[in-house]
Amino acid sequence: MPPAVIITPAESIRTVECEDGYHLQFRVWPAKGLPVATLVLVNGMMSHSGWFRELARLLTAMQINVVGADRRGSGLNQHDRGDARSREILLSDLLRTIDHEARGVPVYLAGWCWGAVLAVNAALEFGSKFKGLALLAPGLFPSAQIKRAIQDDIEGLQHATPPPRLLPSPIKEEMFTDIPEFRELMARDVLAVRNFTPQFVQVSRQMQLIAAARLAQLTHPVLLLLAAHDQVVDNKTTLARFQKLRRAALSSATLPCNHGMQFEAPQEIASNIKNWLTRQGVSVPVYRNAI
Numbered sequence: 268m269p270p271a272v273i274i275t276p277a278e279s280i281r282t283v284e285c286e287d288g289y290h291l292q293f294r295v296w297p298a299k300g301l302p303v304a305t306l307v308l309v310n311g312m313m314s315h316s317g318w319f320r321e322l323a324r325l326l327t328a329m330q331i332n333v334v335g336a337d338r339r340g341s342g343l344n345q346h347d348r349g350d351a352r353s354r355e356i357l358l359s360d361l362l363r364t365i366d367h368e369a370r371g372v373p374v375y376l377a378g379w380c381w382g383a384v385l386a387v388n389a390a391l392e393f394g395s396k397f398k399g400l401a402l403l404a405p406g407l408f409p410s411a412q413i414k415r416a417i418q419d420d421i422e423g424l425q426h427a428t429p430p431p432r433l434l435p436s437p438i439k440e441e442m443f444t445d446i447p448e449f450r451e452l453m454a455r456d457v458l459a460v461r462n463f464t465p466q467f468v469q470v471s472r473q474m475q476l477i478a479a480a481r482l483a484q485l486t487h488p489v490l491l492l493l494a495a496h497d498q499v500v501d502n503k504t505t506l507a508r509f510q511k512l513r514r515a516a517l518s519s520a521t522l523p524c525n526h527g528m529q530f531e532a533p534q535e536i537a538s539n540i541k542n543w544l545t546r547q548g549v550s551v552p553v554y555r556n557a558i
Contacts, residue, residue, distance in 0.1 A: 315342030
């Protein structure tokens with residue numbers, strides 16, 4: 268069985284019923300010991316919560332509950348693969364997941380790649396549900412290469428007759444990492460979503476534009492982690508825009524890795540999250556076998 272499909276003893280699969288009856292599956296890694304916080308991780312466009320497994324292992328050793336909030340049509344959710352009908356339904360799905368897993372400790376939201384776009388939209392719409400926002404290689408301001416690929420898709424939709432049923436991901440697998448072990452893992456990942464409906468592409472674009480345009484409205488503490496060798500994100504623009512935030516306390520760091528930082532630098536991510544949560548007043552223990 269491909270590694271992505273395997274459910275390890277350290278994790279469980281939970282299901283929440285969404286507002287339209289969709290049964291959304293997601294992963295949960297319970298804290299080792301009495302939890303001090305819950306971190307809800309939102310995956311990117313083609314990825315899924317299984318990509319966070321090593322990071323979750325490190326965080327649960329710090330007594331943090333970790334929730335891998337898979338998007339509908341991604342990960343273990345086989346129905347409507349690569350599709351979502353609206354921004355509103357994606358936000359509603361995430362809210363249901365957060366409410367399902369909020370268990371008496373502070374909740375923090377983290378988004379990687381496209382997941383950061385959804386996370387920022389969530390902060391704008393129901394930010395009272397969580398205490399802070401961690402953005403990992405966020406896809407709010409794409410690189411020139413990714414912007415061209417997205418624009419080509421949009422122009423193709425406008426001129427194609429009939430319109431294509433599916434569009435390929437603008438992010439190629441080789442952009443995530445240059446480490447052969449992880450490239451092979453991605454190539455064999457049957458849960459990765461590599462094609463998307465035109466509807467999802469339009470919804471995704473709308474959400475990215477909203478997140479970028481309304482960024483200054485953020486009030487949560489923000490942890491921004493950039494990848495030094497990122498081919499997907501425009502790091503210079505991203506950092507400059509976040510440094511202009513006036514209502515949100517910003518902590519930032521650049522890690523020596525590619526876009527797939529959860530594969531290449533999980534310990535560095537976990538350490539930065541631990542330090543950031545500590546600054547928010549969360550008493551996070553660190554075990555020698557974790558970091």
